[in-house]
Amino acid sequence: MAIPLGVAELLGPIFGAMMYGIHIVTFGVALRKLLTTQSGRWKRGSEIKWIMVVVSCLLFIIATLDLVMAIITIVQAFVLYTGPGGADHIFTHSAGYQTMTKSFCVGFQSLLGDAILIYRCWFLWNRSWLVITLPLLIWLGNIATVVRFLDLLAEATQGLIISSAVQPWVQAFWALTISVNVMTTSLIVGRIWMVDRQNKKLGIDINRPQTTLGHAMRNIIESGMIYTVVSIFALVTEILGSNLTYPASHLEIHSVGITFNLIIIRASGMTRFLQSTSASASMPLHIHRHTTTTVGREGTDLFSLSRLDKESQLTKTLEQSDMEIPRP
Template sequence: MTLSAAGFQLLTQFLECIFWGIYIVTLGFCLRALLRWKTNPAEISKTMLVVTLLMACVATFDMVLTFLINLNAFVFYDGPGGPKAAFDNTSGWMDIMGSVDVILQTILGDIMLIYRCWLVYGRSWIAISVPVVLAIAGLVCVALSIFMEITLPSASQFDTPYKQVVVSTWAITICINVITTGLILFRIWRVDRINAELLQDQKGSYNAAKRIIIESGLLYTTVATTTAAVYIAGSNAFAPLTGIDVQMIGIAFNLILIRVYRNRAAELRRSSDRPDCGGTRERGRQAASSLRFVTPDRSRTLENEIVSDGDLEANYGESDVGEGEGSGREHDSSNVSTSVSLQEKKPSLSL
């Protein structure tokens, strides 16, 4: 059985409601993670909190728009052609706002991924030069697609050149995701290799960080690639996949924060039980966030060899490795600094 355009719109509403429910659950855990460990409001990562709330608004607004579009087509529209004619008119304000909503969520996801990559490489603009150029090109494609959707009355979403612009936008987004994720993973692998050389008994220190980045990246990349492929094929299944994509961007973003702070909480508990930490909260915080290697060469200091991810300020669990926001510098998130220093004779871990 092949669904009509109206049937796919109803399927869009159903699937988006399911994924929105999943998103709301992850949002609750994410806000709990962002706010739970902060005794001082100044310690809250305002960037991550603002982006989290903004993504929540966009995801919710998209679901409401989908409901209003269906309500208008099936209940209020009384023109010729029925619901199909209502759905074919893609130049209405609700359809345009729906496109803007999808675009805004995608842009937020791309910007945060580039931002994380920028922090991981010690705020190096050279490292993110390619993703930034792609992001600028993506914004141009976004502006063109919105302009064409407004100025072409009842334009089909699968017509050329509108289709070419939309496909280019999706291709750029996928490229940004793949490139930045690869750069972050390369940085983690490089730091992990240095750790293995300095501390012979601690290999795979950043396995948890790798899993977080890979899994969250795969979630979004898989959905985005599938959505782009279905759109290129000219199928009406593009509509429900777009709704899922909006929610999946927020879900992937929340899962990174949830898993990082969960690992941090586990390390804080372990740190507070250690005799040298005195069981105090402040000492536990430091133990969960600072890593110091000591070797014979006092002149060398590896300032930017710790992987950090903006919100990845937490300890990644089992290896006593802490990650602060900013690769050896002090940053906004939790005011935690992390550094790798080479100072004394014997490799050791200072907490």
């Protein structure tokens, strides 16, 4: 049974408010990790990763703006408007500033989240532009898709994002978003898997049920699935022309920020683990002569270091790009 437009529009802010609560909590914890040390001291300006701070704040601000616009629309439709057509008239009368703002927020939030994924992939692969060429081209194409979608929405006689004029562009947007997410996540996981596989070949960590890098791969996939599954849900609702696309957009806009914050929180937990492990380890660090593969700012030979040194170096690289590595 089709869901009425008014019901779908009302469900959107309800789901959005639930996700917003999670977003607030993760945003606060992530900001604390970025701005303070483990001892609770405020970090100096040179110690703060300002790019991650700015991105985290932007994701939270955009999500807040989207929820505010949705609430304003709901109040106008169900409380203030008393004319003919009821609440549906407010939702369909034109592409007003609320519809344009909410659509812009969803597009911008997804593009920003994808940009961070591409950046992490580029950083982890030793700043290789060749590796990210395809995801970057798709991302640039998605920018054009969002611009075209907003342009058509502004000219539409009815402010519906599921109208026939704009629906193909919205479908293309979600399809490209999913493609970038899957590709970059696969490249990141593949990079870590390569190091973990070489560890096992060298006889490192063979007695542990799961290595630190194995935990990293598992949790990268888990976090990536949050964003990917919600994006797939949004794409399916668009293809079916269902009004559920409105709740889906509210879920998606917060899933980006929540996933980003969880990555920061888990990376911080892994840093504490490695520091305590390195401090208590009595085993010497040996250098082996094997084929080298470099990762990170210093060009460290990841495949020729013993476990503690190797995983510490990769973790440093992952932490710099704010990859998620949880506490084992």
